[in-house]
Each structure stands twice: as structure tokens, then as C-alpha cells.
Amino acid sequence: MPDPLPAMIVKGLEQGSKLHKLWEASDRDKALKDLAPRIRGLATGGGLTRMDGTFLSRLPKLEIVSSYGVGYDNVDVKWAGERGIIVTNTPDVLNEEVADTAIGLILCAVRQFPQADRYLRDGKWLQKPFPLTATLRGRTLGIVGLGRIGKAIAKRAETFGLKIAYHGRNRQADVDYKYFASLVEMARAVDILLVITPGGAETKHLVNAQVLEALGPEGVLINVARGSVVDEAALIEALRARKIMTAGLDVFANEPRVPQELIEMEHVVLFPHVGSASVHTRNAMGQLVVDNLLSYAAGRGPLTPVAETPWPREKSGAH
Numbered sequence: 309m310p311d312p313l314p315a316m317i318v319k320g321l322e323q324g325s326k327l328h329k330l331w332e333a334s335d336r337d338k339a340l341k342d343l344a345p346r347i348r349g350l351a352t353g354g355g356l357t358r359m360d361g362t363f364l365s366r367l368p369k370l371e372i373v374s375s376y377g378v379g380y381d382n383v384d385v386k387w388a389g390e391r392g393i394i395v396t397n398t399p400d401v402l403n404e405e406v407a408d409t410a411i412g413l414i415l416c417a418v419r420q421f422p423q424a425d426r427y428l429r430d431g432k433w434l435q436k437p438f439p440l441t442a443t444l445r446g447r448t449l450g451i452v453g454l455g456r457i458g459k460a461i462a463k464r465a466e467t468f469g470l471k472i473a474y475h476g477r478n479r480q481a482d483v484d485y486k487y488f489a490s491l492v493e494m495a496r497a498v499d500i501l502l503v504i505t506p507g508g509a510e511t512k513h514l515v516n517a518q519v520l521e522a523l524g525p526e527g528v529l530i531n532v533a534r535g536s537v538v539d540e541a542a543l544i545e546a547l548r549a550r551k552i553m554t555a556g557l558d559v560f561a562n563e564p565r566v567p568q569e570l571i572e573m574e575h576v577v578l579f580p581h582v583g584s585a586s587v588h589t590r591n592a593m594g595q596l597v598v599d600n601l602l603s604y605a606a607g608r609g610p611l612t613p614v615a616e617t618p619w620p621r622e623k624s625g626a627h
């Protein structure tokens with residue numbers, strides 16, 4: 309374990325394997341060198357150590373990387389796949405929690421609930437009522453990335469009376485929502501644009517100045533995907549110039565650092581990456597991190613390998 313993970317993961321792995329906590333070593337580099345011939349698996353996620361070729365190549369016996377989170381843009385899966393190293397993530401167990409957070413963020417951004425709370429605490433209600441806000445009535449939600457979580461968000465949004473549209477690389481046969489092959493065209497057609505794609509090179513700055521321009525001055529941007537998917541500088545400029553109405557953001561380009569410009573904007577809502585952050589859901593994710601490693605170690609194979617490193621292995625490891 310290169311960086312600290314929740315105690316229940318540490319406990320689960322200590323019970324079923326020999327766990328080495330790299331972050332406890334006084335000389336991390338030396339500890340890594342000494343341990344390298346014996347390390348078969350890694351537990352990772354949300355820490356500082358990037359799981360890139362430079363780091364992974366230091367572990368010649370590595371067979372599996374178990375990552376805490378459904379998004380695995382911190383792991384070089386191409387590098388791992390080419391060497392027969394399995395990467396696992398934690399899909400599905402967090403769908404409903406992240407969808408709840410997304411709906412919360414939509415409500416907060418559109419109805420300005422955090423601002424209303426601040427207004428009351430600041431004693432301003434004693435002077436006059438909180439200003440009237442925008443509404444969800446008669447609005448259309450455009451989902452960028454109608455995957456497992458996107459679908460859970462759509463289901464909730466339907467019950468709020470929102471019309472649903474989506475953009476992705478593929479039209480999906482099993483949904484009736486309106487499909488847009490062009491993200492700019494969808495942004496033009498919807499009131500709220502919600503991003504829930506994977507991060508990484510393929511989706512970098514998918515939401516750029518042109519998309520924000522198309523969303524328009526009444527438009528709302530919600531990002532629960534990864535900070536990298538939105539061009540943050542373009543977003544700040546669009547919010548500053550009121551080219552869009554507001555934004556609700558759970559993720560940022562350089563977490564946990566958030567641009568001062570965003571912090572100073574009273575009309576945006578900012579969450580500290582809490583999409584899946586309930587005790588219940590983080591425990592379910594943590595258990596899957598443990599179970600993937602222990603199942604693999606027991607010869608039963610990984611439970612949730614990512615698409616880029618299929619199981620059974622397609623290629624034998626050259627690593």
C-alpha cells in the first residue's frame with residue numbers, strides 16, 4: 309500500500325495477506341527497493357503516488373493493482389495491460405450515492421441553497437427575504453456520459469420532471485432519452501449540462517469554451533466526473549462574464565487545490581469531492597478493494613477487472 313487508505317481496507321488486507329505500508333517507511337525509496345522482489349499486489353486510490361510506468365516498473369513481480377474508486381485515471385492501464393498486470397476498480401457499489409450527490413449539486417446550484425443558508429446565518433433575513441432563484445420546472449438535463457452513474461442520475465432527474473438528453477461516443481439501444489452525437493449541439497439544447505464521464509486523456513477538456521458558450525447565459529454546468537474533463541480556465545471565464553448562469557462542481561483540475569477565482573464567486577457551488585463520501589458507500593468500495601486482492605491471491609481471479617486489463621488475461625505478461 310503506497311499511500312494511506314481507510315482503516316477497514318488496511319484491516320482486511322492485514323487479515324488475508326502480508327501488507328506493507330510504504331507510507332510508514334522512513335526511507336520510502338529504500339523500502340520500495342527492498343520489498344520489490346516480493347510485491348505481487350498493490351492497493352491504491354486517491355493518494356499521491358501515480359500508478360504510472362515509472363512507479364509500476366519498480367515492482368517486477370507485480371500481478372494486480374486494486375484501485376479504490378470507479379474512476380482509474382490515476383493508473384496507467386495501458387502500461388499494465390501490455391504487461392499482463394490486472395487493474396481492478398470499484399464499480400456499481402457507489403452508483404446511487406454519487407447520483408444522490410449529483411442531484412444535490414443540481415438543486416444547490418439552481419436553487420442556491422448554500423447561499424440561502426449563508427444568508428440566514430449572516431442575519432440578512434432580518435432585513436429582507438432571500439432573492440428568488442431559478443427553477444427546475446420545465447428544464448432539460450443533458451448528461452455527458454450516460455453510464456452506470458449517469459443512468460442512476462437520469463432515473464432520479466425524471467422523477468423531478470426534468471427532460472433528459474445525453475451525449476456519449478455511442479447511442480444506447482436500451483434508453484429512450486434523446487441522443488446527441490455532438491456535445492455542442494446538446495449544450496445548446498439543454499438548460500443543465502451534467503458531466504459524468506471517466507477522466508484521462510480521452511476526455512480532457514471535453515467541456516471547453518465553445519460548449520459553455522452553447523450552454524448560454526441561463527445555463528448550469530454540473531461536474532461530478534473529473535476536473536480534467538472541463539477546461540477550468542474557460543469555465544472561470546464563462547462564469548466571470550456570465551456566459552453561463554452558474555456551476556456546481558464536485559471535482560477540480562488540481563485537487564485539493566481549488567482556484568481562488570471560483571472560491572470568491574458567490575454564485576457557484578463547490579463540493580470537496582464528496583460524490584461517494586458516505587460511510588456506507590466508502591465501506592462497500594473498500595471491501596471491493598480487499599476482495600479483489602484476496603480473491604486473486606486465492607486463485608479465484610479478480611472480481612472487477614477494468615476493461616483494459618481483462619480476466620482471464622488476453623496476453624501473458626512480458627513484465
Ligand code: NAP
Nearest residue numbers: 379453454455456457476477478505506507532533583584
Ligand atoms: P461508466 O459506466 O463507464 O460510464 C461512463 C460513460 O462515459 C459511458 O456512458 C461512456 O459512453 C461515456 N464516455 C466515455 N468516454 C467518453 C468520451 N470520450 N466522450 C463522451 N462520453 C464518454 O462509468 P461510471 O461508473 O458511470 O463512472 C463515470 C465516472 O464518474 C468515473 O470514471 C469517475 O471519473 C467519475 N466519478 C466521480 C465520483 C465523484 O466522487 N465525484 C464518484 C464516482 C465516479 P460511451 O462509451 O458511449 O462514450
Ligand code: 8YV
Nearest residue numbers: 353354376377378379402584
Ligand atoms: C472517490 C471517485 O472519491 O470512485 C471514484 O472515481 O471519484 C470517488 O468515489 C475516490 O475514488 C476515492 O479515492
